[in-house]
Structure formats: structure tokens, C-alpha cells
Amino acid sequence: MRRFFWGLGSLCILITLVYIFSPKPDLITFTSYSKAFVDRNDKLLRITLAEDQRYRLYTPLSSVADNLKQATVLYEDKDYYQHIGIDATAILRAFWATYITQQRRIGASTITMQVARLRWQIPSNTITGKIEQLIRALQLARHYSKQEVLEAYLNLAPYGRNIEGIGAASLIYFNKQPADLSLPEALTLAVIPQNPNKRTPTTVSGFKHASSARINLFNKWLELYPNAISQQKYMSLPLQVRAPEQLPFLAPHFITYLDNQLSRWEHGIIKTSLNSDKQKQLEHILSSYIASKSNIGIANASALLLNYKTMQIESMVGSADFHNTAISGQVNGVLAKRSPGSTLKPFVYGLAIDEGLIHPMTLLKDAPKRFGGFSPENYDKQFLGPILAGNALIESRNVPAVDLQAKLTKTSFYAFLKSAGITKLKQQSFYGLALALGGGEVSMLELVKLYALLANQGALKSPSGFFNNTILASEDEKKLLSPEASYLILNILKDNPPPTEFGLHVFDPEKNDVAWKTGTSWAFRDAWSIGISGDYIIAVWVGNFDGSGNDAFVGRTAAGPLLFSALNALIPQQAWSVEKDTFTENLNVKKVEMCKNTGDLPGKHCLNKQKSWFIPGVSPIKISTIYRAIPILKSTGERACEFDLSTTEMKVYEFWPSDFLHIFQQAGISLKTPPAYAANCSLDQTSSSGQSPVIRSPQSNLEYVLQHDNPLSNQIPFTATVDPDAKTLYWFINDRFIAKSNADKPFFWQAEVGEFTIRAVDDSGRASSGRFKVVNIIR
Structure with missing residues (x-):
């Protein structure tokens, strides 16, 4: 007996030392937690598992209903607020009954001791385990208040199966936040941690045992709160309990996209920007469309809905069927890098407008042209000849777009895309002039971000999937296009006629405008369509994740009808107009009459006129002399x-x-x-006052290199644009006459090393000149 008391005394000294000198332990961040994603209206979308494959949703004590806190204390540790973390009387009684008289095992664990056991995973069926629990409980009591310890208990306690913590238990079992629990629900949850395996409410036997324990707890509750007798009629009613297998798994691509942006320390209830109703509609639209087009090999699609005013993502459908392994359905097509086809052309035109190269009615050339070794063709293998810039963009002609990209001097198209945050671009030299035609790769999310730039007057803003955009730091807003260029591009795109293929209903012209563009990648691998209407941007993609092509993957015919089907279903019809609703008083644009056939201000002999926009002081506007x-x-x-x-x-x-x-x-x-x-x-x-020759080749201030291994390539073509009345050109180099040629035919000059001044004179005496250089590189 003396040895027992010596041991007891030593234990007391040890406990005292631990109580005084023990460091403050971590009660929350030592473990990982789940995230509960809800939509913009607080509808549950998904609860993720913590790193240890448990549902554990951190909930502050202030967010827990009072009846649950009181019921937990009443059931687990009625003297919780009176003791110092351990109940000495209960411990002695339990020790005497268990080890001295060996009558029966009696528990003496307080809530604080249970927190210690859960925090340090202490075995409770051994004496050493119990002693460690006592020491750790005192350590917790030394550093934490009663409220903090109770909060830790409610976040760590087991509630059956792989559910831990009241936040996860309340949301999973009752689809409620812990603050909203009724008394029967609160009492049910309060009795589970004492025997979670036996009282899991998702099984018949578990619910029966939990109900029995709940009745006993309710009787104790009535002793403290007699007025709760009015709740007795509800205690016998069946509870609607949900099992983990019944949890929602909505918008899977979207939730995974957000989850990957958050660290392990960001947990709890995550409110997203998703609109569940629109998400469901968009998923149905895609699946119905895929089903109707399966006969032509269309099996997969992706779509994204963004409110460009808030920059919040309201719907994201990454594939036609998340669970379909045949189409790699778990791949998120919204994030996948694909060739955008012609969907980037509006930004080439926007940059050209800002540089004063064009306005919407500038006459461009859709004709065969070589750009070094690059000879772009059109989708239809045809050329339309002279074409107004707006029409060239709407009809997605390739040569005008490449020609404009080549003429950009202030900002290259490559630099524009880099500034816009397009990731994983190779070196600029890799693409050359093919970028305007989809030579690079972008994701749908990046593409929508670019189109939001048009809708936001040239300002680059980042999309967000969070309802509160401050969860993630947003990038500084950048102006990549002028408000004027953005406005003019939208006005061009709104005139793109809607598709009529497949018998789909299209927009009534009296309703919303749609500023939209399509894209088709090389080898028919990707069909794109993206549109701006009202406050929203919708993008759709049709294709295969394995990159295999299909002649049906054409932007206008495969993706266009899908886009307009989504627009009709998701965008409110409010007579939204690009010209009126995106115009602001600070825009430096004017609408004037233009000569329709020439794209210039009409002279007195121009009979065919139409109104068009231009930017005063920027647009290359002149009176037509045609x-x-x-x-x-x-x-x-x-x-x-x-x-x-x-x-x-x-x-x-x-x-x-x-x-x-x-x-x-x-x-x-x-x-x-x-x-x-x-x-x-x-x-x-x-002789007349018509146009002087414009030398096209050799290009002014360009350096040409002699190639010794291929002498034939050292011939430089001399060409010039002339007035219609000019029939002959006379060529001079350094004031020395070298040749005469037909005005519409090139003259080939055998190059030699040196710096040269070239002069072209037509048969009416009109002349122009330029300079170029030929160098010799010896390898």
C-alpha cells in the first residue's frame, strides 16, 4: 500500500509539473479538414474528404446551435464547467470500481480528456493510456478556455463511419448547418460520439440505438428545461437522415477546379459563384445535343458561362459526361489547352484598330499571298477578293487576319497574348504569323477571359469561381485594348448572322444582340463558338479529348447551334444592344456615312453609302477617290x-x-x-493627279541576305501598286535606270551586296522611292 501511495504522490508531482511547464498544444491545425462547397444560394454541391479520407468540417463554436452544445455537455460531462479538465471524484470512483473491487468498468473521461485522446490518439483501455489522458487534459485546461476545448471536441468527436466533427455530421446527416439543428436532431447527434459504431443513424440498428439513447438524454433535458415538454411530440417522429453515399456530387469539374486552387488551410464552407439551376440547364443542353449528333461522330463537348460584369463563373461543364470513361469524361475541357482556331482574330483586328491600321470599313485583300514561307488559305479554299474589315472578321478570312498581324508594330500579337495571361506559349519564333489562325493553344477559361476584355472596354480581369472574389488575390487590372477598339469589335461581331443549321431556334433580332465568333482548328480537331450577350459570355467547344479529328467539327455548324441553344436558355431576353448598352459618353468614336464599296468617306460620286464607326484621330480615314x-x-x-x-x-x-x-x-x-x-x-x-506607285517589294528598310547555296533565290521581285491608268513602270536603283516592266508584272533583279535606293516611276511621271540593304553572310 505504501508503494501505491508513493506512486500516487509521484504522479501528482508529475501532473503538477506538466500543468505548470507544458507548452501550448495545437488543437485545430494539427489535422486536415474537408471543404463543403455550396453554390451562390448556399445549396450544397460537394463535401470533399480530408487527407485521411474522413469527413471533417471545421466549425467554430459560435456557429453551433446552443441546444447542441448544452446537450453534448449534459450527456458527456455534466460537471464540465465545474472541474479543471479532470473530474477527480469520478476518477477515484471509477478506479475503485474497476481495479479495486473489480465490480464493473466505470468511465470517468471528461470532455477535456476525450479531446486529449482524440488529439494525441491515446489508447484509453490501458492504465498508462488513462494517465496520459489525465496529463494531456490538464495541459489543455492550462492553455485553453472551456469554450475552446468544447469547440475542439465538437470538431474532433466521431459521429459514425468516417464522419468526424459536428460540422460534417450535421451537413451530411441532416443537410443543415450546425446552427440550424432542431432539438431532436441536436439530441441525436449528441449521443453518437459515446458509441459511434453502434449508434450510426444511417442503418436500421444504428438508428434504433441512437433513438433509445436520445430518449434517455431527452428525459435528462426535461429535468433542466421543463418547458421543452412541448418538443416531446417531435421526439417520436422519424428523422430524415442522409448517408454519405447520398451526398451530392454536383458540378464535378468546377468543384475540382476550385479545390485545386485552395490550400489545406482553407477549409470549411466555401461559397462559390455557381448558379445550380443554370449549371443543371447547361449540362442538360450539352447532353441532349451530344445525343442528337452522335450519328455524325460528335461525342463530347465543354461549356462555360461567365458574368463579365462580376467576372464570376456561374456554370462550368467540363465534358459531356463526367462518368463516361469512353470520352475521358473526368478531363476538364474548360481547362484543357486546345487550338482556338479563328476565335483569336477579333483581337488582331482590335490591335490593328488601335494602331490606326484599319477601321471597320477599311478595304482589305482576301487574295493569295505569301508571308515568307507561309501561304495561308481559307477554310473554303476560296478567296473573296477585296473585302471590308468587318466582313473579313465575320467571315473569318485568313489572309486579311495574317496580313494585319504582320503589320502590327506597337504591340505584337504574341506580346498581347502573353500580357493577357495565356500560359505555356512557346517562343514567338515558333508560331510566326500562324497565331492569328489558332497556331498556339489556349484554354476555354483563357479564351473567355479574353472576350471579357472586349465586354469590359479593353480591361483585363480574372474570372473567379468564388462568390467572394477576395478569397484569391486578383491580378491588377490591365488595359490591353482601348475602350474604342473593344466597342468597334463588339459592333462588328454582333452582325455575325446566327446559325440556322440543325433546325435550332435562334435569337429574334428584336431581342438581345449576340456578339459572337467561331473557330475551327486544323484537321478539324476542335470546333469553337463564343458569344457575348447581356451580362454574360458563353463559350462552347466540340471535339475529342484525344485530339482525333472529324469533318463535322466545324465551328459554325457544330459549335454555333450549341452556343445559341445555351444562350436562349440561360440569358434573359432584355433587348440588350451592343450599340446602346456598351456605349459610354467617354468613348472617342463617331458614326459617319461611308462609301460602302471603298470603305472611305464618300466623295460626291459615291452613290452606295452606309453608316459606320471610326475613331477620330486614330482611324485611317480619307475621302474616297475611287x-x-x-x-x-x-x-x-x-x-x-x-x-x-x-x-x-x-x-x-x-x-x-x-x-x-x-x-x-x-x-x-x-x-x-x-x-x-x-x-x-x-x-x-x-498625266493625272492619281495615285503614285506604292513600292511593295523590296520592302523599305528591310535587310536581304544572299544565299550562296541557292543563287536562284537571290532574285528580288520588284513590284508596286499603281493607279489604274498606269500601264508601265520604270525602275531605278541609285538613280540608275535598270528596267522597264508592265505595271501588273514583277521585275526580278539579281541581288548584289550593298545599300540601295529604289525608285519606281509610272508612265504618267508619278514616282515613289524607298531604301533596302543586301548583305553577304559567309558560313
């Missing part, structure tokens, strides 16, 4: 040397530069060109 009145001999129909009232009459003809004239002829377009001068006209009489 339509001119000239004297014609009444007798022969020839062009007169000069006007004579008795023998001539004034008629209007089209004076197109030679390059455009050639393209019109290639396209088979008939023009009213001026007739030849009468034979008796002298050179002085036929």
Missing part, C-alpha cells in the same frame, strides 16, 4: 484628252489601284473601269 468623273468622247467612247462641251460628256468610272484591280479580276468581279485615252492624247495630257 469614283471619278472624266471626259469621254461622245463619238468613240474613248477617254478624251481634255473636257470639251461640244464633243465630250462627263461620266463616272472606278479608279482602283492596280493591286485591288488585279484581285477584283481574279475574283471575277466586274468593275466600271475607265476606257483608254484617245490615240491623239500626249503624255502631258494623260
Whole structure:
């Protein structure tokens, strides 16, 4: 007996020392927690597992219903607020009954001791385990308040199966936050931790045992709170209990996308920007569309809905079927890098507008052209000839887009994409001029971010999937396009006609505008469509995750109808107009009458006019000189040397530069060109104030390199654009005449090393000049 008391005394001294000198332990961050993702209206989307494969959702004590806190203390440790973490009387009684008289095992664990056991995983069926529990309980009591210890207990206690903590238990079993539990629900949860295996409420036997324990607890509850007798009628009613297998698994790609952005320390209730109703609609639209197009090999699609005003993602569908392994359904197509086809062209045009290269009605050339070793073709293998810039963008012509990209000088298209946050781009030299045609790779999320830039007056903003955007630091807002260029591009895209394929209903023109664009990647691997309407941007992609092609994967016919089906279902019809609803008073744009056929301000002889936007001081605007009145001999129909009232009459003809004239002829377009001068006209009489030659090759200030291994390639073509009345060009190098050529034919000059001034003179004496250099590199 003396040895027993010596041991007891030593234990007391040890406990005292631990109590005084023990460090403050961590009660919360020592373990991992689940995340409960809810939509913008607090509907549960998914609860993730903690790192140890348990549902454990951290919940502060202030978010727990009072009835649950009181019931837990009443059932587990009724003297909790009176003792110092251990109940000495209960311990002695339990020790005497268990080890001295050996009558029966009596528990003496307090809530603090249970927290110690759960925190340090202490075995409670041995004497040493019990002693460690006592010591740790005193350590906790030394450093934490009663409220803090109770909070730890409610977050660590087992509630059956792999559910720990009141937050997860309340949400899983009753689909409620712990603050919203009714008394029957609170009492049910309070009795589970004492015997979680036996009282798990998701089985018949478990619910029976939990109900029995709950009745006993309710009787104790009535002793303390007699007025709760009014709740007795609810105690016999069946409870709706949900098992973990019945938990929602909604918007899986979206939740995984968000979960990957959060650290292990970010847990609890995560409120997302998702609109569950729109998500369900969009999923149904995709699955229905895929089912209807399976006969032409369309088996997969992705879609994204973004509110560009809030920059919140409201719907994300990563694949047609998350659970379909045949299409790799768990891959998130919204994040996958794919060729965007022509969907990037609006930004080439936007940069060109900002650099003063074009306005929406600038006349561009859709004709065969080589850019070094690159000769772009169109999807339809045809060329339309001269085409207005707006039409070239809508009809997605390739040569005009590449030509504009090549002419950008202030900001390269590659630099623009880098500034916009497009990731994983290779070196600029890898792409050359193919970027405008989808030569690089972007994700749907990146593409939507770019289109939001158009909707937000050129300001780059980051999309977010969180309802509170401050959860993640947002990048500084950058202006990558002017508000004016963004406005003009939207006005062009709104005139893109909606698809009529597949019999799908399209927008009524009296309703919302849709500024939209399509894209088709090389080898028909990806079909894209993206549109801005109202406050939203919707992007859709149709293709295969394995990159296999299909002739059906064409943006307008495969993705366009899917886009408009989604727009009709998801965007409120509010007569939204690009021209009115995106216009602000600070925009430096004007709408004026333009000559429809030439894209310039109309001269007095232009009859076909239409209104269009331009940016004063930026857009390359001039009065059209294509339509001119000239004297014609009444007798022969020839062009007169000069006007004579008795023998001539004034008629209007089209004076197109030679390059455009050639393209019109290639396209088979008939023009009213001026007739030849009468034979008796002298050179002085036929000279006019028309356009001087514009030297196209050699390019001014360009350096050419001699290639010794291929002498034939050392010939430089001399070409120039001339006025329609010019038939011959005279070429001079350093004021030395070297050749005469037809105005519409190139002259090939055998290059030699040196710096040269080139001069071209037409047969009316109009001239222009430039400089170039030829160097010799010896390898």
C-alpha cells in the first residue's frame, strides 16, 4: 500500500509539473479538414474528404446551435464547467470500481480528456493510456478556455463511419448547418460520439440505438428545461437522415477546379459563384445535343458561362459526361489547352484598330499571298477578293487576319497574348504569323477571359469561381485594348448572322444582340463558338479529348447551334444592344456615312453609302477617290484628252489601284473601269493627279541576305501598286535606270551586296522611292 501511495504522490508531482511547464498544444491545425462547397444560394454541391479520407468540417463554436452544445455537455460531462479538465471524484470512483473491487468498468473521461485522446490518439483501455489522458487534459485546461476545448471536441468527436466533427455530421446527416439543428436532431447527434459504431443513424440498428439513447438524454433535458415538454411530440417522429453515399456530387469539374486552387488551410464552407439551376440547364443542353449528333461522330463537348460584369463563373461543364470513361469524361475541357482556331482574330483586328491600321470599313485583300514561307488559305479554299474589315472578321478570312498581324508594330500579337495571361506559349519564333489562325493553344477559361476584355472596354480581369472574389488575390487590372477598339469589335461581331443549321431556334433580332465568333482548328480537331450577350459570355467547344479529328467539327455548324441553344436558355431576353448598352459618353468614336464599296468617306460620286464607326484621330480615314468623273468622247467612247462641251460628256468610272484591280479580276468581279485615252492624247495630257506607285517589294528598310547555296533565290521581285491608268513602270536603283516592266508584272533583279535606293516611276511621271540593304553572310 505504501508503494501505491508513493506512486500516487509521484504522479501528482508529475501532473503538477506538466500543468505548470507544458507548452501550448495545437488543437485545430494539427489535422486536415474537408471543404463543403455550396453554390451562390448556399445549396450544397460537394463535401470533399480530408487527407485521411474522413469527413471533417471545421466549425467554430459560435456557429453551433446552443441546444447542441448544452446537450453534448449534459450527456458527456455534466460537471464540465465545474472541474479543471479532470473530474477527480469520478476518477477515484471509477478506479475503485474497476481495479479495486473489480465490480464493473466505470468511465470517468471528461470532455477535456476525450479531446486529449482524440488529439494525441491515446489508447484509453490501458492504465498508462488513462494517465496520459489525465496529463494531456490538464495541459489543455492550462492553455485553453472551456469554450475552446468544447469547440475542439465538437470538431474532433466521431459521429459514425468516417464522419468526424459536428460540422460534417450535421451537413451530411441532416443537410443543415450546425446552427440550424432542431432539438431532436441536436439530441441525436449528441449521443453518437459515446458509441459511434453502434449508434450510426444511417442503418436500421444504428438508428434504433441512437433513438433509445436520445430518449434517455431527452428525459435528462426535461429535468433542466421543463418547458421543452412541448418538443416531446417531435421526439417520436422519424428523422430524415442522409448517408454519405447520398451526398451530392454536383458540378464535378468546377468543384475540382476550385479545390485545386485552395490550400489545406482553407477549409470549411466555401461559397462559390455557381448558379445550380443554370449549371443543371447547361449540362442538360450539352447532353441532349451530344445525343442528337452522335450519328455524325460528335461525342463530347465543354461549356462555360461567365458574368463579365462580376467576372464570376456561374456554370462550368467540363465534358459531356463526367462518368463516361469512353470520352475521358473526368478531363476538364474548360481547362484543357486546345487550338482556338479563328476565335483569336477579333483581337488582331482590335490591335490593328488601335494602331490606326484599319477601321471597320477599311478595304482589305482576301487574295493569295505569301508571308515568307507561309501561304495561308481559307477554310473554303476560296478567296473573296477585296473585302471590308468587318466582313473579313465575320467571315473569318485568313489572309486579311495574317496580313494585319504582320503589320502590327506597337504591340505584337504574341506580346498581347502573353500580357493577357495565356500560359505555356512557346517562343514567338515558333508560331510566326500562324497565331492569328489558332497556331498556339489556349484554354476555354483563357479564351473567355479574353472576350471579357472586349465586354469590359479593353480591361483585363480574372474570372473567379468564388462568390467572394477576395478569397484569391486578383491580378491588377490591365488595359490591353482601348475602350474604342473593344466597342468597334463588339459592333462588328454582333452582325455575325446566327446559325440556322440543325433546325435550332435562334435569337429574334428584336431581342438581345449576340456578339459572337467561331473557330475551327486544323484537321478539324476542335470546333469553337463564343458569344457575348447581356451580362454574360458563353463559350462552347466540340471535339475529342484525344485530339482525333472529324469533318463535322466545324465551328459554325457544330459549335454555333450549341452556343445559341445555351444562350436562349440561360440569358434573359432584355433587348440588350451592343450599340446602346456598351456605349459610354467617354468613348472617342463617331458614326459617319461611308462609301460602302471603298470603305472611305464618300466623295460626291459615291452613290452606295452606309453608316459606320471610326475613331477620330486614330482611324485611317480619307475621302474616297475611287469614283471619278472624266471626259469621254461622245463619238468613240474613248477617254478624251481634255473636257470639251461640244464633243465630250462627263461620266463616272472606278479608279482602283492596280493591286485591288488585279484581285477584283481574279475574283471575277466586274468593275466600271475607265476606257483608254484617245490615240491623239500626249503624255502631258494623260498625266493625272492619281495615285503614285506604292513600292511593295523590296520592302523599305528591310535587310536581304544572299544565299550562296541557292543563287536562284537571290532574285528580288520588284513590284508596286499603281493607279489604274498606269500601264508601265520604270525602275531605278541609285538613280540608275535598270528596267522597264508592265505595271501588273514583277521585275526580278539579281541581288548584289550593298545599300540601295529604289525608285519606281509610272508612265504618267508619278514616282515613289524607298531604301533596302543586301548583305553577304559567309558560313
